[in-house]
Amino acid sequence: MLQDKHFAVETEAHSLDDILSRARLKPEAGLSRVAVIGNFPPRQCGLATFTRDIFNCLHEALPSARFEVIAMDDHAGPYAYPPEVTRHLGQDDVAAYRQLAADLNAARMQVLFVQHEYGIFGGPSGAHLLECLERVDMPVITTLHTVLETPNADQRRVMEGLIRLSTTLITMAQKGEDILKRVYGVPASQILVVPHGAPARSLRPTAEFKARLDAEGRRVLSTFGLLSPNKGIETIIEALPAISEACPDVLYFVVGATHPNLILHEGEAYRERLMARAEALGVEDHIRFTNRFMSDDDLIDVLQATDVYVTPYLTETQITSGTLSYALAVGKPVVSAPYWHAVEALADGVGVICPFRDSPAFAEAIIDLLRDEVKREAMSERAYEAALPSRWSAVASAYTRRARADISAKGKAVSAVPSIGSAPAWRAILRLSDDCGMAQHSRYRLPDRAHGYCTDDNARALMLMARRARFERFDEQRIDLAYRYAGFVNHAWNPQTGRFRNFMSFARQWLDEGGSDDCCARAFEALIEVLRSPLPDDLRQWARELSQRVLPHVADWTSQRARAVSLRALDAAVDEVCEAAEVLRLMRVLAEPLHAGYCQNTPVNGWFEPALSYDNARLPEGLLLAGKRLGNARMVQNALSASVRIMALQTAEAGHFRPIPTRSFAAGQSHMGGHEALFDQQPLEAQASIEACLTAWRVTGEASWRAQALRVWQWFRGHNDHGLSLMSEDGGCCDGLTVNGVNENQGAESVLALHLSWCALKDSGL
Incomplete structure (x- = not known):
């Protein structure tokens, strides 16, 4: 069972770096010691600028990590390097390459990022670099700035050495991947395509x-x-x-x-x-x-x-x-x-x-x-x-995800990661959908038309389309589904009330003029997911325009879950719907009352509210993202403490995931000292917990959070109180666990929770 003491966070940490450092169970399991080699300013060349920018974005993504930055000197060097350069090498000094490897090993560097271009390393076609790579005992991730289709003998020899000694080869274009496979026989599993990075600036008049x-x-x-x-x-x-x-x-x-x-x-x-x-x-x-x-x-x-x-x-x-x-x-x-x-x-x-x-x-x-x-x-x-996708923050995320995976594969500090399996089948999504949108409930696997539709579920369905589009090429049927769910969300927006309507009858009549705060926040998050997705241009443009109309109303949704979900959306929306400064201002407006709720209730029960309810893990996740984005160490500290608390409460004595049951919070029981009831357990809680744990992993670099997310995923597969799988072969998911076993109904919320959980894990590189 997960013990609170294992995740204890000191209450008087003085900085965000302190908090993130102390939140790590095993510092070696995250990315805490990183080396980068390439040219560096003031040397004037594109590769020097790129190496500097890669260092900056990695440092921002891993603020607590120790970095070794090695700059290559040409015949004009050495240069007046800035303080972040910890070492420089004369390109023709063979012994220096070997000594560098010994020093990186002694410093227990976990990963070496190489910026490779022909001509910056000494020896025939830069062969001296291999003297270093042959000797390091950490994963090597090599970014190839040139991939030659017709190399000469020396160039081929160096490239074959890089292929042999690198755990991952990064190329910035699909053409590079094609050449690596076709000319050099590199397996696809060793190649990662990451676009050249670029700064984030908003569109502005000239x-x-x-x-x-x-x-x-x-x-x-x-x-x-x-x-x-x-x-x-x-x-x-x-x-x-x-x-x-x-x-x-x-x-x-x-x-x-x-x-x-x-x-x-x-x-x-x-x-x-x-x-x-x-x-x-x-x-x-x-x-x-x-x-x-x-x-x-x-x-x-x-x-x-x-x-x-x-x-x-x-x-x-x-x-x-x-x-x-x-x-x-x-x-x-x-x-x-x-x-x-x-x-x-x-x-x-x-x-x-x-x-x-x-x-x-x-x-x-x-x-x-x-x-x-x-x-x-x-x-x-x-x-x-x-x-x-070329924003430096996205590039850093791709690099760090791959580095963690390579460390895991080489057994450096992280144990083997269980497979999450292939993507759930689409058939359950299709059977719940008609020309209007996705039905809300089901009787067994039949859509229950008596209960019509809701924006909550159609927003989640739209979010699913945006996320799944990252991993697979959509056929015409999938694209049509995305338009259908987007049409529902678009129709739900009520500009007179500044809210999204929620419930619609099967006769296509709205049953309210404005849904709950939580419904509105989920619809807003779906818009942000769409505009950041590879869905068609006009859908992304629609999402951008509608999200800009919705944005002024976000602060009006004052439930704690709505605030937390909106913070998730805003964290992804920096420079997407408005200037970063405005997004940060709004995040502060939402985060402060969320944090205040935690501080006020903590002396009583260590939580944000007097009692637990549904979607509980969303609350610390939203606060964690806000604290990280705003640089507020106390928010981060309290969010991590609350995350530890909720995961401990959702861990059975046998170690498997046991979500907070709806029967208890419906009765107003708090559970803060333990579960008063075991059932009904619902998939929504599993999805929230998976996504919150993955966020904690991304923020802290602590691999134990990834392990928690995978443990929760196993709940769907039968690692639960009844030992029964909730998944069906058509991509369906039962509505939860009752005292008698699984609830055989497969409503939209449950099916989408399964699919979105898989997407979250997949998107994190698992």
């Missing part, structure tokens, strides 16, 4: 940024990055006469210092040739060169002043482009040459592809976008939506 750049009243094109011939700037310069004739106010920014390697061999000759060509074509007044290595903030200001971003690169074999990722992340319409990354990233109308070196085609596409504001704004929104 005017304010143009003013800062002395470009008021101009239509702005831009390209940024270290200047070199492969950037293809000539293609756009050759197109400028036609563009400027059609749009006389056009201004093309070429932003970035000349590549250091080019400076070394020819100085600024290439830039001077470009400027001379612009003058010869009479377009020198339409182009502005910025010859310096810009900070991220300055670069993003240029991007946000941009009307159309262009990447006219000259060769297809570029598997990733940080500049393209940044442009899409701030919602810029893009016109690009067909290099590999662009072909993938700009598909489905996200951007425009033109042939290599085809200046007339570039001119035509750019003119079309500059003249058509409606088309340009629509493409901007598509770009912004498509780039959501």
Whole structure:
């Protein structure tokens, strides 16, 4: 049985880092010692910037971890590195690579993240790096910034070494995965596709940024990055006469210092040739060169002043482009040459592809976008939506999830994780759904039409569609279901009351003008799930627009569960529906009374309310997310204490999960000293507990929370008081456990609890 003392959190911790550190049962089970190797600023190259950004996002995701950051020196080094760089290596010093491995082992580093590019490590094609990787005894996760389809002998030898010595190979494009499988024979299980990271900034008008750049009243094109011939700037310069004739106010920014390697061999000759060509074509007044290595903030200001971003690169074999990722992340319409990354990233109308070196085609596409504001704004929104998975926070989550899995697989600190099994079948979802939405209740497995529909369940069903779409390609039937549930939620919104109606009869008549606070919060969370999902563009746009209309009413839903569920939604909505500052303000408004309820009731029963009720684990989960997001150590501390409490209360003497039974809380019993009744046990409590435990795992890095989530999952499969499975082969789930066994009815809430629980576990990398 889970004992409170095992999870004890000190009451006088002084910082959020203190709380998260003390919340870990076994520090070695989480990610607490992390090493990163690559280039690092002030070295000027894209890989240095990427390594810095990866370190920053990992540090934010793992604030209590110890980091070793190893920077590679080239012949111009060493550089004046910032304090976060703990060590630097001369690229040609073979002994230093071997010593690095010994030191990382001695420091008991749990994972080594390698940023790999040909040319930054010493030896033939960077072979010296293998001297280190051969000797480390921790998982190695290698991000491949270049994946060559036709490598020479040395390049192939190094790549085969990386494949052999890395537990995971990360590539930033599906094309990279294809080459790894086809050319090098890498199994799919060893490959992880994670997009190039990008900052989170909201969509904003260009005017304010143009003013800062002395470009008021101009239509702005831009390209940024270290200047070199492969950037293809000539293609756009050759197109400028036609563009400027059609749009006389056009201004093309070429932003970035000349590549250091080019400076070394020819100085600024290439830039001077470009400027001379612009003058010869009479377009020198339409182009502005910025010859310096810009900070991220300055670069993003240029991007946000941009009307159309262009990447006219000259060769297809570029598997990733940080500049393209940044442009899409701030919602810029893009016109690009067909290099590999662009072909993938700009598909489905996200951007425009033109042939290599085809200046007339570039001119035509750019003119079309500059003249058509409606088309340009629509493409901007598509770009912004498509780039959501590239936010640095999402990248960090993917990296840390994989690191934990690799540590587990190598047996470093975490025991083997039981399988959650394949996804539940769809048939139960289909039989509960009709042309209106999902039926609320069932008699056995038959929809019980006498009870009609409710927004609660249709919001959960919509949430399921958004989550399942992350793991599988939807056919037309699944997409139709998503539209059906979205239509129900859309119809439920009542702008006159600022609430979602809840109950609808089978005759399609609303039975209320506004549902409970909890119903409204669940519908709001479903909208956030949709706008963050890979569902069709118009569904995501609908979810964004409706969530923005709902947002001003969220603080009016004052039940503690509504606050907690809304906090879950808002935590996922930062920079999605409004500025981050506004989301944080609203989270504070909701979290403070939730926290106050805990503080007021704790002397009596250690809980948020006088008695336990339903969906109990939602309360500490919401407070934990708010405390982490707001940097409030006391909220985090109390949320973890409450999470420990609720999981202890839901653990039977034999160790299996025993959810708080509805019969007890319906009678007003508190259970804080133990269960007064064993039944009825409902799937909703299992889902809430699974998701709360996974949140605690994500926040603290403590693997015992993952084990708790998996223990609860087994309740569905028969590890419960009756030893009976609640699951059916068609993806159904019984309505719970009664004193006589399972409740054979399979209503929407129960079926969806099963499916959403599986999705939560799957989304956490289990």
